[in-house]
């Protein structure tokens with residue numbers, strides 16, 4: 001494929017940026033009274049307003065032209081078939097098959113993968129029912145009251161995000177998450193639990209991740225110290241993994257293992273058995289609704305024209321800011337407390353996918369790829385960093401996400417929440433000119449109280465935060481990330497960048513207990529020396 005920067009639309013977007021760059025969104029709204037409705041659409045119970053973006057019809061047409069030049073339609077089609085999109089790991093990318101109905105066929109290397117997906121779903125339904133109805137008993141005969149998911153990255157962030165998002169639907173055991181290698185994480189969690197009524201899910205695609213395996217071993221010792229025998233471990237440990245051998249070697253009966261496949265990337269795996277904590281919390285039927293919502297977005301992505309395709313539009317707007325207007329980051333601002341983990345979830349989904357410096361062919365890239373993704377729930381965020389969003393020197397495109405009908409009865413709170421959400425996007429867009437400010441402010445303070453505005457945002461509204469709407473929302477972002485990866489010509493499905501640190505940690509570990517000689521750089525040696533000298537474990 002042609003180099004991105006050689007694409008006609010890319011060049012024309014650069015020119016357009018020079019002519020259009022200074023146009024204020026106030027002018028765009030003034031010039032087109034239909035702008036709000038023309039630049040918005042509904043999808044099932046979701047509403048997307050992308051009118052507060054620094055783009056007009058001509059700019060959008062160029063971005064859509066770029067999508068054609070990068071063969072986004074072809075890439076979309078490939079993403080739903082037995083592709084090998086993850087070329088550096090020689091793997092297919094088929095997480096969409098995890099939410100395909102049993103009637104669909106997705107062929108990979110001559111085999112339909114959908115029956116295997118539904119076979120695992122069936123086992124998850126049976127197992128989760130036993131835990132939820134109290135018939136799965138711990139070693140002393142108590143039913144399971146607490147579930148601890150031990151996993152990290154994709155084996156943690158998705159289930160944690162969804163379980164929290166759907167907490168209004170929770171009617172199963174309490175679900176907790178332990179991920180960090182920092183002992184403070186598991187230590188404090190275990191202190192609150194009773195071994196006799198606790199179930200651990202060891203969730204790891206590879207079943208070799210240091211953090212997860214260390215935490216799992218600590219949990220097993222805690223269980224044994226708490227009165228269980230080795231034979232009882234099977235009542236308290238289940239595994240979710242692609243690696244049956246390692247699961248068995250850890251001592252978990254593979255009867256209690258729920259599998260998935262190497263064509264499911266870790267950060268795209270919440271739809272697989274990795275979603276077990278979600279199922280235990282809200283029940284299998286609601287998990288099915290989550291899958292159905294994601295599948296509905298898959299169909300929209302696969303079948304819609306580019307100009308009305310939500311993931312494509314959001315991706316293109318992101319490219320516009322990232323590559324033409326100098327934005328280095330983008331904020332995800334859920335005005336919904338239950339979506340508190342969404343920004344963190346999207347950090348892995350987006351930054352592990354698109355934080356790449358070579359093209360698929362291995363050429364070094366001379367344009368920016370994935371932005372820094374960050375954010376946290378409003379209104380808390382307003383009182384923390386919104387100052388920079390409004391008056392800072394950087395451009396930060398933002399996604400505001402809000403829910404129309406809350407899961408609680410406090411309407412007054414909710415009206416205030418929504419009013420704040422809409423006020424922020426309006427203030428970012430409109431700003432307040434010096435002239436307007438002078439009417440209410442002293443001449444001295446007026447410059448400080450002026451807002452340039454013209455700061456872009458999308459607003460996504462969910463009629464309610466239910467499993468189906470959440471599934472669609474998450475799939476929307478997955479596909480947006482995919483489209484951006486194709487535009488930038490990168491492999492969004494590997495993560496070689498996290499390997500070096502893992503390898504070095506293994507080499508550095510012995511240095512905490514004995515000098516490493518001069519085998520490492522002086523800064524690391526100095527840090528290790530300091531820890532050895534000051535550590536109570538070495539000085540008692």
Ligand code: F6P
Pocket residue numbers: 152153154155203204205206207208209212266267352495498
């Ligand atoms: O951080 C790298 C990574 O491989 C992620 O991509 C993955 O989600 C995470 O580690 C956990 O991996 P696993 O599920 O194999 O334990």
